[in-house]
Amino acid sequence: MKLIRRDFFRRLLVRMAALGLLGKSGNLYFLAHAQENVGELAEGCKFLNVSQARTLEAIADQVIPSDDFPGGKEAGVLYFIDNALAGWRGQDRWDYVAGLEGVDESSQIMFGSKFSDLDSDHQIKVLEALERGEARGEIWRRFQISEGRDGGSSSQRFFNLVIRHAMEGYYSHPKYGGNKDSKSWTMIGYVGAPRQ
Amino acid sequence: MANKVDVVIVGAGGAGGIVGKELAEAGMSVVQLDKGRWFTVSDAVHDELSSDRNVPRSITKLEGLAENPRSFRRDENSPTQVAPIGWNAFGVGGGTMWYGAAAWRFHEEHFRMRSTYGRPEGTTLEDWPLTYDDLEPHYEKAEYELGVAGLAGADPFGPPRKKPYPVPPLPTNPQGELFATAARKLGLHPFPPPFAILTENYQGRAGCIRCPFCIGFVCEVNAKSSTAVTVIPTAQAADNYTLKTKCVVDRVVTDDHGHVIGVSYFDEHGLHNFQAAHIVVVSANAGESARLLLNSRSRLWPNGLANSSDQVGRNLMTHIGANSYGIFDFDIPHEWGPGPSMAVNDFAEGTLGGGHIYNFYVHHPIRFARRRPPGAPRWGKAHKEFQRKYFRRFMHMNADVADMPAEFNRVEIDLDLRDGWGIPALRITRRFLPIDIEHSKFVSARQREILEAAGAIEIWSAPAGGGGYLGQHQCGTCRMGEDPKTSVLNRYCQTHDVDNLFVIDTSCFVSFPGHNPSLTAQAIAYWSSDYIRREWSSGALRRV
Numbered sequence: 001m002k003l004i005r006r007d008f009f010r011r012l013l014v015r016m017a018a019l020g021l022l023g024k025s026g027n028l029y030f031l032a033h034a035q036e037n038v039g040e041l042a043e044g045c046k047f048l049n050v051s052q053a054r055t056l057e058a059i060a061d062q063v064i065p066s067d068d069f070p071g072g073k074e075a076g077v078l079y080f081i082d083n084a085l086a087g088w089r090g091q092d093r094w095d096y097v098a099g100l101e102g103v104d105e106s107s108q109i110m111f112g113s114k115f116s117d118l119d120s121d122h123q124i125k126v127l128e129a130l131e132r133g134e135a136r137g138e139i140w141r142r143f144q145i146s147e148g149r150d151g152g153s154s155s156q157r158f159f160n161l162v163i164r165h166a167m168e169g170y171y172s173h174p175k176y177g178g179n180k181d182s183k184s185w186t187m188i189g190y191v192g193a194p195r196q
Numbered sequence: 197m198a199n200k201v202d203v204v205i206v207g208a209g210g211a212g213g214i215v216g217k218e219l220a221e222a223g224m225s226v227v228q229l230d231k232g233r234w235f236t237v238s239d240a241v242h243d244e245l246s247s248d249r250n251v252p253r254s255i256t257k258l259e260g261l262a263e264n265p266r267s268f269r270r271d272e273n274s275p276t277q278v279a280p281i282g283w284n285a286f287g288v289g290g291g292t293m294w295y296g297a298a299a300w301r302f303h304e305e306h307f308r309m310r311s312t313y314g315r316p317e318g319t320t321l322e323d324w325p326l327t328y329d330d331l332e333p334h335y336e337k338a339e340y341e342l343g344v345a346g347l348a349g350a351d352p353f354g355p356p357r358k359k360p361y362p363v364p365p366l367p368t369n370p371q372g373e374l375f376a377t378a379a380r381k382l383g384l385h386p387f388p389p390p391f392a393i394l395t396e397n398y399q400g401r402a403g404c405i406r407c408p409f410c411i412g413f414v415c416e417v418n419a420k421s422s423t424a425v426t427v428i429p430t431a432q433a434a435d436n437y438t439l440k441t442k443c444v445v446d447r448v449v450t451d452d453h454g455h456v457i458g459v460s461y462f463d464e465h466g467l468h469n470f471q472a473a474h475i476v477v478v479s480a481n482a483g484e485s486a487r488l489l490l491n492s493r494s495r496l497w498p499n500g501l502a503n504s505s506d507q508v509g510r511n512l513m514t515h516i517g518a519n520s521y522g523i524f525d526f527d528i529p530h531e532w533g534p535g536p537s538m539a540v541n542d543f544a545e546g547t548l549g550g551g552h553i554y555n556f557y558v559h560h561p562i563r564f565a566r567r568r569p570p571g572a573p574r575w576g577k578a579h580k581e582f583q584r585k586y587f588r589r590f591m592h593m594n595a596d597v598a599d600m601p602a603e604f605n606r607v608e609i610d611l612d613l614r615d616g617w618g619i620p621a622l623r624i625t626r627r628f629l630p631i632d633i634e635h636s637k638f639v640s641a642r643q644r645e646i647l648e649a650a651g652a653i654e655i656w657s658a659p660a661g662g663g664g665y666l667g668q669h670q671c672g673t674c675r676m677g678e679d680p681k682t683s684v685l686n687r688y689c690q691t692h693d694v695d696n697l698f699v700i701d702t703s704c705f706v707s708f709p710g711h712n713p714s715l716t717a718q719a720i721a722y723w724s725s726d727y728i729r730r731e732w733s734s735g736a737l738r739r740v
Contacts, residue, residue, distance in 0.1 A: 063575040069584075124576070131574075163575050168251060171561035171583075173243035188587035190561050191531050192243070192408075 037097065044079060046086035047093065051114075052100045053078055056162075058116040059103065062123050063166045069187040070180065072166055080169030080178025081162075092161065099158035102139035106155070109136050130159040201225040202732070204459055204473035206445045206488065209290020210714050211701040211721040212479030213423030214338070217430050218725035220437035224732060227471055228431075229443040229461055232260060232287030235424070240416035242409040244560035249294060249412030251562050260286035263616030266483070267623045268665055271604065278613075279624060279665050284481060288441060289424025291481075291668065292392070292714065296411035296534060296557055297420050299344045299392040300711035301335045301719075303355045303545045304328040309707045313548045316631050319600040320511055324706045325678050325687040326723075328355055334722035338715055339390075343398045343421040346390030353385065353541035363395045366404065370528050371555045371591055372537025378650035379540050389539035389554055392421035392715070401425065408558040410534035443469075446619045448476050448492040448501055448697065456501075456697045462617050475696045475728065475737050479721075482512070482703040483607055483666045486673035487622050489699070490609050502691035507684050509608055511601035511672040512624070513708040514664045516632045518551065518595040520643035521567055522652030523586045530588075533558050543595075543642055544710050549635025551597035551710020553643055559592060567592070569656040591650065593643035598710045599632045601672050626664040636660035639710070671702035671713055688727035689720065696737050700724050 039049030048056065060072030060081075072078075085093050106129065107115040111122045118126065129135040133153035140155045169178025171185075173192070179185065185192060203219050205212050208230035216228040245251055248261075264286070268279035285291045305312055307324040315321045336359055338344070346361035365388035368376070376386040393410075396403040404419040418425045431437045442464035449470065451457050458472035478485045486509040490500035500508050539554035559567075564587055565579070573579045610623035628636075640657040647655045677683025680692035689704050691697045702717045731737050 064580055065577050067577070067580070069580075127575075166575075167565040168245060168562050171565055172245040175243075176245060184561065187584050188561060190587060 037093070042082075045082040048078075048082045048085065048096070048100075051104075052097065053082070054116045055100045055104055055114065056081060056096070058123060059127065059162055060166050060169075062120070062127055063163055064170050070183050072170055072178075074180065075170050075178055075183060076180045077166050077169040077178045080172070080176055081165050083177055084165065084169075089165070092165075095158060095161060098139055098143040099154075099161070102135070102137055102143065102155060102158065103130065105137035105139050106130070106135040127159065130155045132156070200458070200472035200474070201227045202473065203227075203475040203477060203728070204229065204471045205477040205479055206448075206459060207231075207290065207478070207480035207484070207701070208288050208423070208428060208439060208441075209285075209479060209481065209701070210292040210295075210423055211717045212477070213289065213292075213426075213428045213431075214341075214718055214721035215477055215479060215700050215725050215728075216437060216439070217427035218722065219728060220431045220434045222729040222732070223436065224729075225436045226431070226438070227473070228437070228439045229445055229459070229471070230288055230290075230439070230441050231444045232285070232290075233441050235287045235289070235293050235414050237414070237416050237418060240409075240414040242407065242413060242416060244409075244562050247409075247412040250560065265613055265615060265621050266666065267610045267613050267621065269623070269625050270627045271625060276610070276623060284483065284667055287424075288428060288439070289422040292420070292422040293414055293424055294412055295420075295668070295714065296536070296712075297392040297714075298536070298712040299339070299342075299346070299390045299421075299715045300552070301355050301357070302328065302709050302711060302716050303353070305545055306707065306709040306711075309548070309709075316548070316600060316629075318629060319602050319631070321600055322675070322677065322682075322706050325676050325683075330687075331716070331719045331723060332356070332358070334719040334726075335715065337722050338718040342392055342423070342426050342718070343394050343401065344390055344392050344715070345395045347388050350387035351385070351539075351541050353545055354387075361390065363398050363403075365389075366391060366393065366395055366406075366534070366537065369530065369532050369535070369537045371530050371535070374528055374591070374650050375538040375555050375646065378646050379538070381649045382645060384540045384542045384646070386538045386540050389536055389552070390715075391534065391536075393534065394419045394421060399426075404533070406532045406534075408531055408533040408535070408560070411557045444617050444619070445480075445488060446491065446617060448478070448488060450492070450494050450496060450501065450694075452496075454496040454694060456694055466617075475698065475732075477698045477700055477728075479699075479701045481701055482670040482673045482705075483622055483624070485699050485701055485703045486607050487609065489674070490607075491620055497693075502684060502693040502697055504693050505681055505684055507675060507682065509673050510603045510606045511675050512605040512607060512626060512666075512670065513599050513601055513672040513705065514626065514666065515596045515669040515708065515710070516599045516628050516636045516661065517658075517663070518553075518593075518597050518636045518639035518643060518660065519658040520593045520640050520647060520655065521569075521657070522591050522593075522644075522647035522650065522655045523569075524589040524591070524651060525653050526651075527588045528591060530558055530590075535559075536594075540646075543639060547635075549598045549600070549631065549638070549710075551595040551635075551639050553593055553595045553639065553646065556592035556594040559587075559590065561587065564590065569654055591647065591652070593647060595639045595643065596669065596710045596712060597632075597636045597639045598708055599635075600629055601675070601707060602629060607666070607673055622666075624664075624666050626666070628661045628664065633660045669702075669708075669713055671705035671708055671717075674699045674703035675706050676704045677706065689724040690727070698724060698728065
């Protein structure tokens, strides 16, 4: 495992910005340092740390649950989104950093544990609260999810962003990492490019 | 000046490409500038996520979007925001490299909407200063030089034509069969719609292989009859024609008498250059052409070049769409491209605000994940089950619906927003009128009837009146007309104010029927080029 950064001051700034204590300058700070994250890099990831990856993977598995076909977790949606954040969706990094922390905070408030430690029914209740924009927590109140997103409150906007990316990963070409072995395409009977 | 050419053309897109070829063919020296680059079959990455047009904010951005910001507001009282991503394409061939290639002729009545239906309150609806008959030979030339597939006589509402289409229509697919049966049941008149897509070998290009990645994608076999694979290469064969890519024009330059003498532009190295010319043709699309005129202010043209009418940028139209969806309890495989296979024109004329209805392009899984009836879950177990059950049991009806011109719908210069070259950007002000919404709802109700007759078990329509961001179908911003006080261009796309300045693209449209604009803009490009050729040989446009 690779250590990204152990910088108390940086952690403090990220934390403060996540809580909105730096106001607009917090977002600017994020933008200026969009190359780096804090904490231990999750296995197989390029951007998300262990805790963020655990939360995102659990969300992905509720957004697309497993049945006789893979769920979001097994299909690799985490790696698809992480790869996107490390590259072509770099502008969403700080929405994820704050948003995933917001999901864990809401989970703590509602059911006393981090999201990934909740049972399935409780996880669904947390996500439904996000979807309705009713999830509680300092982070949602303080942090501005980027403008131009769909939805009203920060939690709603973040949830819409995650659904969008989860679906993009799960149903896209396997080369992007979120649709392992094209299982989702098999499931729906999508032939992609029949000539190939 | 040593390098002065006969004509400089700004933009090598769907219309500009034709002008370049026509004028070069007439022996005029032509320099054509385009801000994009060449795209080729090697750019044809064919998966859903690679298309920004199909999956907005996706993995591949249309090149140039980041450097070309625009701002948007619904109306004068709404906040201005950076516009959501549009679909305007940058590159040789312009939108015709990526478009769905629908190749409609407008109908006879579409050129005289005001005298047929009157002018609805709050609109600037007007007749065109030209007729269908004026354009008919040029439609024909466009169809034959570019290569358009279709079936003459199959559409009882279609305008008169003298010749058949140069290549036969695309074969009917399962959605088309279902659509046709349902439409006939309702007494409608289905027919295979025309496409600028080859269906067999024609002029050295091969026919469509019916891959499912058409709209929003570069064609992998060059069967899509983009100007980049048809007229522009023809023009390039001439010694008197030069195409310069990655050149961004910031200004049309005028002399002390108010005539244009050329354009200034940034080349691909960022160097600022001047291209002198006897004639300037602006073919940059209805957003960018108006922007260039407005940015070319001078002492003699304080409100923007050729804008004594104050009409430059106004009367923006973008089509209000109509979209309805149906799911079925039987399979309707929809995997052979491009996908639209049947259309009806029963509601496209004989009404103020109609449009043609057709089954949409091949659908792909990511977009389908957002196609849900109102209230259906957007995630979780039920969402996955819907995806699984109905992906192959789904039909999307689309229509372009006429929208009305109005003065407040416009593009202007946003002095607070600049592009990657420091040139002031566009501010779009765009809202649909209540009458547009009514027309869209009328057409979507007809779509639902067809879906019902086809046996759909659940049917829903998208809400009317979203969008309008100037990504595609934008037009009307330099309208044609007989009166210089109320229009920018004459019937040949020549500005009323400056005789050696032309705007040749969809900017000239006076009204906008419910059909895709490309082929009409292209017919007008042939028509206007003819005029320039005539005027040039008579010596009228030559200046010392």
